[in-house]
Amino acid sequence: MTKKTPSTPDIEATGLRKGLTSYGDNGFSLFLRKAFIKGAGYSDEALDRPVIGIANTGSAYNPCHGNVTQLIEALKRGIMLAGGLPMDFPTISIHESFAFPTSMYLRNLMSMDTEEMIRAQPMDAVVLIGGCDKTVPAQLMGAASAGIPAIQLITGSMLTGSHRSERVGACTDCRRYWGKYRAEEIDDQEIADVNNQLVASVGTCSVMGTASTMACIAEALGMTVPGGASPPAVTADRMRIAEMTGAQAVEMARSGLTIDKILTADAFENAMRVLLAIGGSTNGIVHLAAIAGRLGLDIDLKTLDRMGRETPVLLDLKPSGQHYMEDFHKAGGMATLLRELKPRLKLDALTVTGRTLGEEIERAGPGFRQDVVKTMDDPIYPQGGIAVLEGNLSPGGAIIKQSSADPGLMEHEGRAVVFENAIDLANRIDSDELDVTADDVLVLKNIGPKGAPGMPEAGYIPIPKKLAVKGVKDIVRISDGRMSGTAFGTIVLHVTPESAIGGPLAYVQNGDRIRLSVSKREISLLVSDEEMQRRKQASPITPPTADRGYKKLFLDTVTQADQGVDFDFLRAVRPDLPPSA
Template identity: 80%
Template sequence: MADRSDKRDDKRDDKRDDTPDDKQNDKQAPARATGMKRGLTSYGDQDFSLFLRKAFIKGAGYTDKALNRPVIGIVNTGSAYNPCHGNMPQLIEAVKRGVMLGGGLPMDFPTISIHESFASPTSMYLRNLMSMDTEEMIRAQPMDAVVLIGGCDKTVPAQLMGAASAGTPAIQLITGSMLTGSHRGERVGACTDCRRYWARFRATEIDEEEVADVNNQLVASVGTCSVMGTASTMACVAEALGMTVPGGASPPAVTADRIRVAEETGARAVQMALDGLTIDKILTVKAFENAMRVLLAIGGSTNAIVHLTAIAGRLGHRVDLDTLDRMGKETPVLLDLKPTGQHYMEDFHKAGGMATLLRELKPLLHLDALSVTGRTLGEEIELSGPGYQQDVVRSFSHPIYPQGGLAVLRGNLAPGGAIIKQSAADPALMEHEGRAVVFDDLEDMTSRIDDEALDVTAQDVLVLKNIGPVGAPGMPEAGYIPIPRKLARTGVKDMVRISDGRMSGTAFGTIVLHVTPEAAIGGPLAHVRNGDRIRLSVINREIALLVPQAELHQRALDNPVVRPTAGRGYRKLFLQTVTQADEGVDFDFLQSESLQQDNKAGEK
């Protein structure tokens, strides 16, 4: 990690929050406006602005006594389209209770809400929009601290990105995981089991009646996926960053534990406002390195590295893939959860949650990193106690996987890097050379993947182009390329698959993702042809296209890539400003000013 924090960003709200009275009373050190005086609307008369604001809020029944308390904003991401946030009303009620117990005034407000299965073309396409919504609503409305309530895959990173840019004291509240269901005596949960049963259906191992039956059991309650998908990964990462109260990652959505965490979060937000514990004091280089350690140790989603990079970029920090890979070689997978292991999030919670994992990881962590409690990570680990016997979190001497869940690959096919989730891959395919079977885009793959005439064998390498940040757009989770039906019927369960897109954290297989630069902007992936030989060597951290460089150069000249464009709206903004996977797929203008300047200098 590199620390390039922009000190000018720390001062960005000062002018906005100071009233004329503040400046007259203390010209040397103006008092920062608080509560209802923060960010007054511009009418040309600040006293009138406050007078008018109080008049309207009193119309809702508030008294002056209530309005004199610290104001705690609560981000409400409830939506009928987002069952992962289905417990939002209960969480908001509990947060408000905690805020009032802490002496604050709770004010909930809406932002957009994104669900993985209900967002077209992909939730990642809308993550940056949600981050902008979150940032601007924090800036625009008076609040001394903010509680961010999110859970589904892109909501937590979007909120942390927005809050990091806004600079206000902020604390994350996770909505929590769903409960597991039961199908014909087998415990099942979304969404690793979704993919497993769908693969069996595609291979004609089960019929339409059974796949319909299991569909009713995979999601047993509201909440996020019950395995170590992106939602659970980001919950654990948020706690590792110090952005949740201790134990905030693991309680399932429908439990009393989750409600108690919500109440504690509200109370803690008030104290953070009083202490001036801003987000930049928590999201430091050390915090991001702790989060990377946890990501590796839980066998977490490949998506998390993109999100961590984006969050860090808002504060002027860079997440270095080589550092991640170095950490991975010394950080084993310790958490026995699907898709890498066997258990589910509710089992992790019963085993002590993140405290149990952090206790094992203690020798590798920066224990002096600060958390939202005002205490250090080391202090929180000590306060969690000695732990107890359980079988979900393994010891260093008995890991699930000897290295971290993720490995970074480089080579002439991915000069900017690529990611493989090695802990969920077939060991027999980790050192593999095969013939490329190429799909130009999603439409091409959809139309041909199950064609009986498709020239493909189990030894081939499936290549999918143009599903990166620009190509799709939005870098969809289509990197989990299905096994061609004619091979699936013969029992083939895994193949080497390569793309410039992403895959769900709930997925599994020998799949190379985030190939950078992507095909749509002229990356080497754009010039792969059917029949080319590709070599994957996870041991050597290599992904290589075995074609002479001169031949690739000629292909690029013969078939120049035209970058996609759009005529209007959010899509136009996205295509013009989105960065590559190694920069977090954020908009370039949303990164910290210092990082933007460094990038421009690098281009020169």
């Protein structure tokens, strides 16, 4: 047996021997690396263990990740108990309310940061700590591209608060109370009072917004330990999940369970099924498309809609239902939901435990009586939460969260009231001079991936104040942007192609008639093809550009909503699959 010396590092390239800095002498590179890390007090015995990287997304600007310090402590405990060496490192952290111009604009940057730091630093596996909306998809995108064993640790949801004996939680109740305030149903003092109660602890939104959606999707994909989606941020259950995650990361490093073995076509089908059944955020579609694209796979909207017709909403959570994430956790979390969905799932899909999803469902046991997850025979909503629309207004597809829309507006024809961009909307939406009725259709242009840029959540167009004070609670709204998963209403989103690149939405004019038929999956502009062609010739569209920096990279390479709003050069090419697979 050959004795190993600093001049003959392991050819297997594990632990500290992975990704040696280029000094032209690998032996010296390892010698220097060990010298510096020993300066932090590490022993040779510690340095010989599997190295588990921990992507640390703690930030004073991110209260959704306010428990990261405690999570890292529990992670390190689990890693060391399992015989690994934990090494936490910082990455970009994004919070919805603290990111200008919008968090989606920075998601791809965070994914690149995550990918490159995984590649640049020696680790045999990585734990991804994410919670707030864009952090989990950014981490899964980056880890999928990096290709090593990876496991997701969700930060967890916030606790609910109480306003005048009414239970409240961010952020569906944020929007509900703000709507009351705009309608002059409550005064300045009450809106200030409720502001103190909406977020009762650190953690992500307590309803089925994008953060909770991505937590559930991460578990459905097999990327968390069983039960990893639902424990609230400040509970002992969340800390135990962190410890389990650390131990599992060591096992994955030893077994070589890389992320591509988990994020398969079957895993994405399971994720789509869960997205529909939980009444999940419309943003989940965009993020799934981006993650799948990093593996050379597509999320087909027609398939999603077909699945939606046979997959009812089972989870009674706001905004589609009444409960909160802490209730879902007490009801058994994802195990309860997956048990009910089992006949429609791809049970052979592998998870981070090395077992299949079907095996994990069986290991979770028979379940118990609860009232948060409904049965297939008695659902919250008879179809999936999201429907895919097509028509001449959106040739590439659009979506609507039908489970949180007004049933009376699902089949509707109305006059278009057009806003050219977000600034135009802000300037005129509350004007008494705005020519609008409750039967009209509000149209907002130029808030898509390139138009804003970054596809902000401005698709949740507020009810015009002149209508709100008269008691109007919903109106049909259409845009090429997104809305928060915590939002509700009859809102058509992700119109593709977007107006900023010359999609049909760009040519809608005030007074045009628009028809929405959710039953027929239709969104149509009732204008002749000849008239549309005349408008296009009269007003050609020039896509926005930038001279330098990240904005230039974004505008030059970002894809449309159906491709995940990722950068085109980050998509994987699969030689084993046809281009459309």
